[in-house]
Amino acid sequence: DQQVKQNSPSLSVQEGRISILNCDYTNSMFDYFLWYKKYPAEGPTFLISISSIKDKNEDGRFTVFLNKSAKHLSLHIVPSQPGDSAVYFCAANNGGSQGNLIFGKGTKLSVKP
């Protein structure tokens, strides 16, 4: 059973508009969450993270929101740009196991000019 779920395999957004990527998790022990971005034929690159003691973390055009009671987090990109087109992975860590990041299946974002 998947512990980190990204239920939307793909998302298409117009340039300049907001992109919202969603992620749900089942393990209440997760205390650190990350978003990675992946272009074709490249490895994932770290985008933004959030600790469970916070409910929001912002970095430029990227904001991650965490709703612990709903076990849900989301990544907002505003304004979206064509260069943001990539696969976005949500990942979670329970802190107690330093090596084990659990990834979702990813959401492919397409930003149309």
Add this chain to the structure above:
Amino acid sequence: GAGVSQSPRYKVAKRGQDVALRCDPISGHVSLFWYQQALGQGPEFLTYFQNEAQLDKSGLPSDRFFAERPEGSVSTLKIQRTQQEDSAVYLCASSSQGAGELFFGEGSRLTVL
């Protein structure tokens, strides 16, 4: 460059062959991780090293998979008697501190015929 380097980028093996995949982490990073990414899936944890110590190998799918990092730097993932289900991209990542922000290599794409 200064990033995580993996070789070979592409490997085609006949079923039953042994393969070895190499990872050069970022210099000074004590933590090294191996992940397996099947087509359309997110990366799945295989194993984790802190320096030369393999602290977690719970994700290795069978005893045909073996990883080592003898001097706490370069790591090798070996797959013996490859099977078709081993076909995937094998990602290596390193970190200066556990599974906080991981820096991924470009991956080694293994195809088993």
